[in-house]
Amino acid sequence: MSVENHPDQYYIDGINQNESKVIREIYDQFSEKVIHFICKNNGNESQASDIIQEVLIIIFKQAKNNNLTLTCPFDAYFFLLCKRRWLNELKKNGRTQVTSGSENLSIVDTTFEAVEETLLLSAKEALFQEMFQQLSDACQNLLKTSFKINNMEEVAKKLDISYAYARKKKSLCVGKLTELVRSSPKYNSLKND
Template sequence: MSNDAYFIEGLRTGEQTVLEEIYDCFFVKVKIFVLQNKGVVSDAEDVFHNALIQLYIRLKNRELTIKSSFEAYLFTTCKNLWRRELNKKRVTNSNVIELEDTETENAFALLEQEQWELYIKKFQLLSENCRKVLTLLFNGTSYDDIVKTFSYASKVVARQRVFKCKTKLTKLIQEDQTFSKIKNL
């Protein structure tokens, strides 16, 4: 059994020693991320705990297929949860108070994770060139730098390429049955 399968099965069954190993192996990385992004240790603990609950719920409700490693999947889940928490704090700080129950919050987090998984799955189907172009764009690379990286004739050509790649990705996502299910929730 691979480490990933070991962690997944341990989480599914609630095996205490495996849960402790998950904390020992992966919590530090999440803690560092949260601390670097306006959080404190208790925030990191909450995010990590909520991510494990979310994964446990998904494992109980259906088969969970992880395309990357368990660590990467768990870390992405934690990042998404922390981003949501930061967004809520930003809204709350602007004097708009939002009250959400835990079940609603978990449902939104699960939905967000499913959306992320669909995006990654379809992103991998793009050509290598499209993946590189979109990765640069999503990481904040300027069109001037994209032109230089790919030796495009101009920014117009770069913008056209980005548009074609985004259109292809959008089409792949929208044609997937999972998208219809997610969209109708």
């Protein structure tokens, strides 16, 4: 069943296109609630600023990499994402939430689902990057070059290796990354979420 785009998809598209006007609108209209929540929950303005920037980058990446389609109001989606990121931050530092604050918005199930999905994808991508860093320098370099140039003949030429070796090596490097991710306990817990 196809789900219709929410009118607030405008914000996602604006983030995707790096439109300053839309980003400014998001700050002007939606960030005050987030700042208020974080300041009421063991945080300060500077931490609120970091969380808002982190969440905007998560949305940007999801829009670029996964064609993020909004099915709920942006206001609730954005607030809930910031809230979850902040509560994770508190948990990481062994601090607990004090007050729930202004979350009695009309947050419905679709918003929760959308936020869960965004956070899950973001956690997976962070894990992929973490595992990528564990590959050998040669593998990292070959993969970076392969995906940036997107033409294996040119890649081989640039790295001064044969075309056949470049292709074989690429498959082995992505294969190695596959094994690293699969054997990570974090991946198994994310997979079951």
